[in-house]
Each structure stands twice: as structure tokens, then as C-alpha cells.
Amino acid sequence: MGTKNAGARLTARMVTYGPLCVGIDPHPGLLDAWGLTRDADGLRAFSDICVRELDGAVAALKPQVAFFETYGAAGIAALEECIAFARAAGHFVITDAKRGDIGSTMAGYAAAYLAPGAPLESDALTLSPYLGFGSLAPAIDLALQHDKGLFVLALTSNPEGVGVQHARTSAGSVAGDILTQAHEVNARIMAGDGSACGPIGSVVGATVGSAPRDLGLDLAAFNGIHLAPGVGAQGAGGAECRDVFGSSAMLASVSRGVLGAGPGQLKATAERFVADLARA
Numbered sequence: 001m002g003t004k005n006a007g008a009r010l011t012a013r014m015v016t017y018g019p020l021c022v023g024i025d026p027h028p029g030l031l032d033a034w035g036l037t038r039d040a041d042g043l044r045a046f047s048d049i050c051v052r053e054l055d056g057a058v059a060a061l062k063p064q065v066a067f068f069e070t071y072g073a074a075g076i077a078a079l080e081e082c083i084a085f086a087r088a089a090g091h092f093v094i095t096d097a098k099r100g101d102i103g104s105t106m107a108g109y110a111a112a113y114l115a116p117g118a119p120l121e122s123d124a125l126t127l128s129p130y131l132g133f134g135s136l137a138p139a140i141d142l143a144l145q146h147d148k149g150l151f152v153l154a155l156t157s158n159p160e161g162v163g164v165q166h167a168r169t170s171a172g173s174v175a176g177d178i179l180t181q182a183h184e185v186n187a188r189i190m191a192g193d194g195s196a197c198g199p200i201g202s203v204v205g206a207t208v209g210s211a212p213r214d215l216g217l218d219l220a221a222f223n224g225i226h227l228a229p230g231v232g233a234q235g236a237g238g239a240e241c242r243d244v245f246g247s248s249a250m251l252a253s254v255s256r257g258v259l260g261a262g263p264g265q266l267k268a269t270a271e272r273f274v275a276d277l278a279r280a
């Protein structure tokens with residue numbers, strides 16, 4: 001194990017570049033708008049532009065696998081190239097696959113994205129804990145073994161998540177239980193490596209408004225990074241991030257809000273989001 005866990009490494013990047021992650025989400029309409037083809041060549045060109053223009057501008061890049069899977073094997077090959085190129089350029093890559101399964105199947109997903117040398121090896125992976133937080137154990141074990149990061153869905157940015165995530169449990173709420181269990185894993189790792197932040201982050205949408213308060217959650221007490229999608233196209237900005245997260249360690253995630261600006265404008269647009277977050 002290295003000297004700094006993935007959460008601590010990402011924290012250092014957030015200090016250097018600001019708390020912004022840009023999603024590489026090659027929507028078909030964006031491929032059209034960028035003058036690219038709706039195929040693997042288009043995905044490859046789209047990814048290259050994102051990686052090059054956002055070099056030295058953001059703490060992390062987050063390729064969303066769905067937009068690559070659409071094109072089958074050729075799309076997955078483009079995703080492999082996207083991740084490898086971004087990591088080689090020095091980016092911290094959070095692959096957004098929202099994986100969640102059980103036992104050996106979960107282990108398979110984890111190996112795909114977190115094992116050193118795997119074709120899709122990333123710095124971190126998004127996970128869905130809605131088959132039970134404990135079902136994520138194979139991914140957690142592999143992530144800890146190889147100093148990778150995980151982002152576990154807690155309070156997602158979409159309104160449909162409420163019915164599941166706000167459900168009450170004996171200890172509080174489903175989302176609260178997920179944060180608690182992630183916190184416990186982080187505490188163990190931080191005790192071992194002396195870091196101020198653990199490798200298991202959460203996903204809490206910047207659009208969730210008063211939900212954390214309503215559920216009695218103290219996001220600032222969490223010992224990992226909150227990945228906060230919902231900024232930009234889904235309506236949240238710096239002010240909403242401040243209201244939801246206060247002084248928490250928060251990494252705002254924007255896809256269309258940056259990508260919509262088009263080639264040549266990605267860096268300047270990302271910098272405007274960083275400035276808005278800094279003001280808030």
C-alpha cells in the first residue's frame with residue numbers, strides 16, 4: 001500500500017485545481033454539436049479533446065460508461081483508450097459505472113476497474129450499494145489493496161432516489177446507514193496511514209436541498225469526499241453546493257454544463273465553475 005490513500009491524493013488535487021470534476025459524457029447530441037461521428041471514432045475524438053483541454057484545470061475526470069457501452073465492443077475499446085490516455089496525462093480518473101452486485105460478480109466488476117493492469121483500470125469507481133453496503137466488500141477489499149478510490153451512492157441527484165434513500169431504518173435512514181458504513185471503513189484506513197481523508201467517498205447530489213438536514217445527517221463529519229453531481233445542467237451551482245455541503249469535503253461534478261460549451265471552451269468554462277464554487 002502506498003503512503004497516501006486515494007482520498008488523500010484526490011484531496012491534494014482539489015487543493016491545487018479546485019473542487020471540480022468534469023464528466024466525460026459523450027451524449028449523441030454532443031457528438032453532433034462537436035462535429036463528431038456517432039461511433040467509436042467520435043467517442044475517441046471527444047475523449048481526447050476533454051483530456052487535453054482539461055489538463056491542469058480540474059481535480060478529476062469522470063467518464064460515464066453508458067455513453068461508451070452504447071457502441072458495443074468498439075465503444076468499450078474507446079473507453080479503455082479514454083481512461084488510459086487521461087491517466088497517462090496525469091488526470092485522476094473516476095470511472096462512473098455505478099456497479100453493484102454480489103459476491104464473485106462484484107469481485108469481477110471490481111477487477112475490471114480497479115485491478116492494476118486491467119484494460120479499464122481507473123483511479124476510482126462509482127458503486128451502487130442498493131444490494132446492501134456489505135455486498136460491496138469485494139470492491140472495497142480490492143480498492144484498499146491497490147490504493148484505489150470508491151464513490152458510493154448515498155443521496156443521488158435524481159428525485160426518484162428519495163423513496164429508497166430517505167427510507168427510515170432503526171439507525172436513521174438508508175442514506176445515513178451507507179455514510180456510516182463508509183465512514184467506518186475510512187476510519188480504519190486513516191488510522192493506518194495517518195491521512196486526513198479516507199478512500200471511500202459518497203455521492204450526494206448538489207440538488208438534494210435540505211435532505212441531509214431533514215434526515216439528520218452531518219455531511220461535514222464524514223471522513224471521505226462527497227462527489228456532488230447535479231451542478232450545471234441539473235440546476236445546482238455554487239450556492240446550492242454551499243447550502244447542501246457547508247464546510248464538507250465536496251467535489252462538484254459537472255458534465256453537460258462544461259461539455260455544452262464545445263471544443264476550445266472547456267477549460268475556460270470549467271474555470272468559471274471553479275470560480276463560482278470558490279465564491280460560494
Ligand SMILES: O=C(O)c1cc(=O)[nH]c(=O)n1[C@@H]1O[C@H](COP(=O)(O)O)[C@@H](O)[C@H]1O
Nearest residue numbers: 023064126156157205229233234254255256
Ligand atoms: O454518480 C454520478 O456521477 C451521478 C450520481 C447522481 O446522483 N447523479 C448524476 O447525475 N450522476 C452522474 O453525473 C453526471 C451528470 O451529468 P450532467 O447533468 O450533464 O452534469 C451523469 O454522468 C450522471 O450519470
